[in-house]
Amino acid sequence: MLDIRLLKQFTMNMSRALFIFANLFLLAHSLPTLYEYYTKDGIQAGLSDAKPYFTLNNKNITIYSGSFHYFRTPRAYWRDRLRKMRAAGLNTVTTYVPWNLHEPQTGVFDFGNGGSPFQDFLHLDEFLKTAKNEDLFVLVRSGPYINSEWELGGLPSWLAKHCRTVRNSIDAKFLYFVKRYFDVLLPLLAKHQFQKGGPIIAIQVENEYANTGRHDPVYLNTLKQMYDDHGIVEILCTCDRPSEQGRGSIPGILQTANFKVDAKGHLDMLKELQPGKPLMTMEFWTGWFDHWMDPRHHTDSVTRFRTVLEQIMDYPSSVNMYMFVGGTDFRFMNGATMSVRNFSNYLPDTTSYDYDAPISENGALTPKYYAVKEAIAQRNSIKTKLPDIPEARKLVAYPSVKVTNRILISDALLYLGKPLQSEKLLAMEQLPINNNSGQSYGYIAYRKENLDIPAGAKLTIPGYVRDTILVLVNGKLVQKPPKQLSDINGFGFWIQKDSSIVLSDKDLKNATVDLIVENFGRNTLGVFVLKGLMGDVFLNSQALNNWTIIPMEFASSWIPYQVHQQEFVDTSTNSAIHKFKIHIQGDPQDTYLDMREWSKGIVTVNGFVLGRYFFLGPQQALYLPAPLLRNGDNDIVVFEHFKAPEMLKFIDRAVYETPGGLYH
Incomplete structure (x- = not known):
């Protein structure tokens, strides 16, 4: 027989649960949006650091x-x-603005539809509007230098x-050149400021300037004046490690902190640098990036990540998590870490x-996402x-x-770029x-x-190759492929x-020598190191x-496989271009x-450079997002x-591997 008391208790519990659920449902649907909360009575003020805590619109x-x-x-x-x-509870998105993409040629700008290979990624105006539509404020780190x-x-x-x-x-x-670029960029940012009805609540002046080792307030004040001249009224800030003691900042601009661990130590230093100001961690590093040839893919434990994040929040400090969304260095945009001019320490990024x-x-949510939420x-x-x-x-x-x-790369060269004649070798930039x-x-x-070419003749390249080179004689690769x-x-x-390198073991007459040099990524510190070859190379002593x-730029318009294709079987000793076709039925x-x-x-992929690969890892698969594919045939x-x-094989996941025996 059913116990009446248990039935009553069950009914009461269910009623309570339904009541709580109904109230939560009503609460969720009656809550204001972020913009409704901060602009309900009109906009009188932007983000302010006048108190020990931030206020937005008071x-x-x-x-x-x-x-x-x-x-x-x-x-x-x-x-x-x-x-x-936004679903994770964030109220702000932070982005850099890359000068090299938005002004790919001197005086030629691309903020979407500008004709550069990256044009579809560069609709900054649309990005800012979309952020607001998704109920997020924006913090812009506009450079001119971004590292990243x-x-x-x-x-x-x-x-x-x-x-x-x-x-x-x-x-x-x-x-x-900075002013010329800012004369285009800053008016775009100005119209999206919070106090003008847009999403931008703060803008960063320069980036990690103390890392230069210089203290140049004239430079920073010159940049600040450019922002003022273009009607930027939102709060300005800089970011550096607090241990730099403010060398990357100037009076009147809020200092923020970059670090990965020891939140209390860094925030204590920041607080001492600017007493009475609100604290902001501009870069709390959520993970780390990879170099080619790293022994492993960098990962951090969720426990460590959450511990430091909570230490920042409880200090209390505002926080920007760098990165919150992983991405891809499409085309040739990976940088490289190196000492200023020490090539033995050159480490190109994946x-x-x-x-x-x-x-x-690829947009998947990781355990760190739920820890943040x-x-x-x-x-x-x-x-x-x-x-x-x-x-x-x-x-x-x-x-x-x-x-x-x-098609052999030696046969494809004249389809890849317009040939130039020069007595001497010139670097890419020249x-x-x-x-x-x-x-x-x-x-x-x-x-x-x-x-x-006499038998046994040596080709000598003085100095350093910047960064890799393929040497071909009559279309045949001379050097041995690397194996470890x-x-x-x-x-x-x-x-x-x-x-x-020895070019041939026998005499050759009227031979063609091709030296193909790759820019494997420029120094992220913004130090000029020209790419390619310069000066002389020697055949024996001549x-x-x-x-x-x-120039092999691989611009979107290059289509070498549509002109003069050739079939051949042996690819073991030749550099070549290989064409594949995949037919996709329906939405990619x-x-x-x-x-x-x-x-x-x-x-x-369909004329767009997806990126680089290298058997020396750790990355062993290239992310191919659907927007780069199309219904039907894809090249x-x-x-x-x-x-x-x-x-050519496909896989449904990222692959990070270290080829066996390479890192002993």
Whole structure:
């Protein structure tokens, strides 16, 4: 028999649960949006640091922010990533602005539809509007320098043709170019300021300036004046490690902190530097980035991450998590870490910028995401409406495809760029092309024709190769392909100084020699190191002159496989371009290219350079987002330096591996 008391108790519990659920439901649907809460009675003030805590429009605010770089994620996915950020409880998104993408040639700007290969990633105006539509404020880190493990720290490479130095008040030419760029960028930002009805609540002046080792208040004040002149009224800030004792800042600009651990120690120093000011951690590093040849993919424990995050919040300090959304260094945009001019310490960054972030490179939510969501919910006393978490996008592994055509790179050169004639070798940046901006990215080929080569003759390259080189004689690769990490110390790479190689074991008449040099990523510290070859190279003791120079930029318009294709079987000793075709029925899905059977090179998808791959890891698969694919036929082209397989494989996940035996 049913116990009446138990039935009554069960009924009461159910009633309570339904009551609580109903109230939570009503509360959630009656909560104001972020913008409704902060602008309900009109806008009288922006973000203020006049008190020991932030206020926005005269209401208290703690900034819960995450870094998401619009230029590292396809435009079609911006809303998805932003909504996921808001669903986690964040109220702000932080982004850098890369000068080198927005002014790819001197005086030529691209903020979407500008004609550059990156144009679809550069709709900054749309990004800011989308952030507001997704109920997020924006903190803009506009440079001119950004670091961000980005090529040359975001500075355009064409500056090397005009400026001796950068990021100081000494070189008037550099400040001229900054002003010209800011005259385009800052009006765009100004119209999106919070006090004008937009999302931008703060703007960062320069980036990690103390890392230069200089204290140049004239330079920083010159930048500040540019912001003032363009009607920027929102709060300005700088960011550095507090241990730099404010050397990267100037009076009147809020200092913020960058660190990964020891939150209390860093925030204590920041508090001492500017007493009475609110505290802001501009970069709390959620993970870390990878270099090619790293022994492993960088990951951090969720426990450590959450512990430091909660220490920051409880100090209390506002926080920006760098990165919150992982991304991709598409095309040739990975930077490199190195001492100022020590090539033995040159470490190029991988194509993936996943960063072990709360939202991964492909948009998946990681355990760190839920740790953030819970930590903010427990601490944010200002309750506003949050969206549901968007549905996860499915990753698929498309069927493998077989190579359809190949062309030797030596035969493809004249289709990859317009040849130039020069008595001497010129670096990429020195070429009189692209509106006299030189060549920024990709490869550069130096061809010497009708050359008589004695048996055993050595080609000698004084100085360093910047950064890798392929040597071909009559289309055949001369050097041995690398098989292990120690081979990087030998010919063909950046470490060996005054390197040489034997071109032939027999006499050759009227031979053609091709030297193909790769820019593997410029120094993220913004220090000029020209790419390619300069000066002389020698055949035995004779300097070679009168070169044909071919810039291999792999712009979106290059289609070498549509002209003069050739079939051949042996790819074991030749650098070549390999064409694949995949037919997709219906809407494309996100996927990865499995590059574990390849050696080194780049991949293009429908004319767009997806990125680099290298068998020396740790990254072994390239993220291929659906917006780069299309319904129907898709062309995938691989430029492989060394040995290529017959098949191109797909996989439904990221792959981080260390090839066996390489790191003993």
